[in-house]
Amino acid sequence: MEYVIYLVEDEPNLNELLTAYLQKEGWRVRSFLDGGEARSAIGSPPHLWILDIMLPGVDGYQLIREIKAVSPRLPVIFISARDADIDRIVGLEMGSDDYLPKPFMPRELVIRAKKLLDRVYESPANDSDSAREKVIGLSCYNMDEQARQVFDSRGTPVELTAKEFELLLYFAKNRGQILGREQLLVGVWGNEFFGTDRVVDDLVRRIRKKMPDLRLETIYGYGYRLVKA
Template structure:
């Protein structure tokens, strides 16, 4: 199995060293950035699988770093585990809304850190294991699970290859696999993350909003990914 790369973005030397030593013992290759600008530079050169990102950083804070990383094209589309010393609910929600996949409140144990990182790395495997059908087609969409390609047919008659992150692709594939089915937050979490999920279930709403911006002609009035008030979400499109 290939060695996984982890970028540690932490300005406190003792904490950064602890994280690096803990993950190195587990077989991960780790690099450290001490501030937000250094993190963005190293992100491009290092191509990490996971980014452990402190919320409070010099130069650029963790929220801004997370936002910029999600806006940059990158083949691996890394998972982001955000660290916060505050622990208030609003900080967790803001972090998830900028594109973080999970959060961890300081102080934390090395054992919990390793568990969170391994859980993130297992997420991308889950959909392929549970969904044997490799092609999904509807009137406006075609998804190839093997090649990880999503195509939308436009009203002009042309086709557009959608620029989706791994999680967005898996979320769309889940919804498209059963048109008309209503998925609750907990069902989507179980499908995409299973027992490995540690965060707030409202992270589903964040990813739904991000996905709508990429697949809907008007995200404020979605045609395909519908909200079912009090229940969850469903996908609608003629086959």
């Protein structure tokens, strides 16, 4: 699949370097040097946005607000040279799916982008398990794994970001099990994630806010458990 990537980075040399690395993967890359220019492209969404936070004119925070207003589940990677912990948490709050602090190796960005794109867009293989249930019941919610959508008891869609959906799916596939924060980090973010387990708590809090009837228990000092219906 030929993915379309929008890269927003105001430093020209870094923008050119990252564009070259992304294009080597066979992806079509459209790069922007400022937030105002990128804003004009929100109506024609790519498969993935890569946003610097500090931008002239419209910053990355404002951009992600406007992107998510149009395409709530479209994946976003934040990059920033500012305070890593603060930007990571704020980015997650606003719907980013990954965060990479500067300086970083361009190849690391490519690896993270590839893993995120594969998780969001690659369809499960057609095998002998084709008759397996595609809709997972969670309390009064229904989770459609293939369509990557969640509906409440009235059939109204619950707007989840890509990372929120992946964490909820991990809980759904391990219902009744006590899952530690480190296990959740590896299972959802992968071994390449560099950060604290606070991101798990923040994502759980966002899911609970959007799905107040979900029976997701906190195991204090350890992690979480999704109660079997």
